[in-house]
Ligand SMILES: *[C@@H]1O[C@H](CO)[C@@H](O)[C@H](O)[C@H]1NC(C)=O
C-alpha cells in the first residue's frame with residue numbers, strides 16, 4: 167500500500183505534465199504519424215480521452231456552444247388519461263472540442279473520424295418534459311471532424327408529459343412541447359443553438375416518420391426562453407410539436423352508426439300513431455343504441471368529457487324523449503277513443519285554427535251527427551271563430567246531456583287533437599335535434 171502510493175502520484179504527475187506540455191506546445195494538434203500503416207494510433211488521442219470528465223474548453227469563462235436538432239421519427243402513443251405522449255426521436259447534438267484538431271493533409275487525407283462516444287465529453291442535454299429515464303442504447307458513436315467539431319446523434323424513446331385536451335375528440339389537435347435543456351450547466355457554461363431552421367426539422371420529420379397510425383404531424387414551432395431556477399439561468403430551446411388525430415376510424419365506427427340510429431328514430435314518427443307498433447319500435451332502437459354505446463365505449467378516451475360523449479348523451483336523450491312522446495300520444499289516443507272528456511271551447515277553437523282548412527273537420531256540432539263519425543266529408547266552410555263560439559257554447563253546456571256533440575264527434579275531435587299534438591311534438595323534436603346537432607358540429611369546427 168505505502169509502496170504503491172508514490173507510484174500512483176508519479177503516474178498522475180506524468181499525465182498532468184504531459185497534458186500541460188501537449189496543451190501548450192502544439193496547440194492540441196494530434197500527431198498522426200504512422201496512421202497510414204497502423205491505422206489510428208490510440209496514443210495520439212489519449213490526451214483527449216483523458217480530458218473526458220471535463221468540459222472541453224481552453225478558457226473556462228467561455229461557454230460551450232451546443233447546436234441541437236432532432237428528427238421526430240414516430241408518434242407511438244397518446245395517452246389522454248395519463249396525459250403522456252410517447253414518441254421516438256433522433257437527437258442530434260453538435261459542439262466543438264478545441265483539444266481535437268489535426269491537419270488532414272498530414273493525416274492521410276482523413277477529414278473525419280468516428281470515435282466511441284463513451285470516450286468523449288458529452289453535453290448533458292435532456293428533454294424537460296420527459297417522464298421516463300433515458301434509455302439511450304450504449305455503444306453509440308460520435309463523428310469528430312479535423313477542426314474538432316463533434317457530432318453526436320442518439321435515438322431516444324421519449325415519454326413526455328403533454329397537456330392533452332380531448333374536448334374536440336375525434337377532431338382534436340394536440341400541441342406538445344419538447345424543451346431541450348442542460349441538466350446542470352448554466353448559461354455561463356453552456357449555450358444552446360440551432361444550425362438548422364425549424365422548417366427543415368419539420369420536413370425531415372415528415373419524410374422520416376414511420377407511423378401512419380392515428381396521429382399525423384402538423385408542424386413544429388420554436389421558442390427559446392431562458393429558464394431560471396433559483397439564481398441560476400439555464401439555456402433552453404423549446405419546440406412545440408402540433409399533431410392531429412386522423413378521425414376516419416371514429417367517424418366510421420362512432421358517428422355514422424349513431425347518426426343512422428337517430429335518423430331512424432326521427433323517421434319512426436311517420437309510423438302511424440294509432441298503430442301499436444311505434445312504441446315497441448322505439449324501444450328496440452333505444453336498446454340497440456345502448457348496445458352500440460357499450461360496444462364502442464373503449465374507442466372513447468377514458469378521461470375527461472369530450473364533445474362526442476355529449477353528442478351521444480344528446481342522441482340518447484332524444485330517443486328517450488321521443489319514446490316518452492309516443493307513450494303520451496298513445497295514452498291520449500286511448501283516452502280519446504274510450505272515454506273522451508268534454509273538450510274545452512278554447513281547445514276546440516285552437517284546434518280549428520291550427521289544423522289546415524283543407525282538411526275535413528267536424529265544425530258543425532249540430533249537423534255532424536248525420537255522418538258516420540270518424541270520416542265526415544263535410545267541408546269546413548267559412549266559419550268565423552266568433553260564430554263558432556256561439557255555436558259551441560250551448561254544445562259545451564249540454565255536453566253531459568249528449569245533446570251538443572255526439573260521442574263519435576267528441577272522439578273524432580280528441581283523435582284529431584292527438585294527431586295534431588303528435589305532429590307538433592314531432593316538429594319540436596326535429597327542431598331541437600337539428601339545432602343541437604348543428605351546435606355540436608359548429609363547436610367541432612372551431
Ligand atoms: C509525431 O510522433 C512521432 C513519433 O511517434 C515523432 O517522431 C514526430 O516527431 C512527431 N511529430 C510532431 C510534429 O510532433
Ligand SMILES: *[C@@H]1O[C@H](CO)[C@@H](O)[C@H](O)[C@H]1NC(C)=O
Pocket residue numbers: 225226227228
Ligand atoms: C477567458 O475569457 C474571458 C471572457 O471571454 C476573457 O475576459 C479572458 O481574458 C479569457 N482568459 C484568457 C486567459 O484568455
Ligand SMILES: *[C@@H]1O[C@H](CO)[C@@H](O)[C@H](O)[C@H]1NC(C)=O
Pocket residue numbers: 341387406408
Ligand atoms: C402551442 O402552444 C404554445 C404555448 O403553449 C404556443 O405558443 C404555440 O403557438 C402553440 N402551437 C400551435 C401550433 O398551436
Ligand SMILES: *[C@@H]1O[C@H](CO)[C@@H](O)[C@H](O)[C@H]1NC(C)=O
Pocket residue numbers: 231232233260261262315359360361362
Ligand atoms: C451552430 O450553429 C450556428 C448557426 O448555424 C453556427 O454558426 C455554429 O458554427 C454552429 N456551432 C456548432 C458547434 O455546430
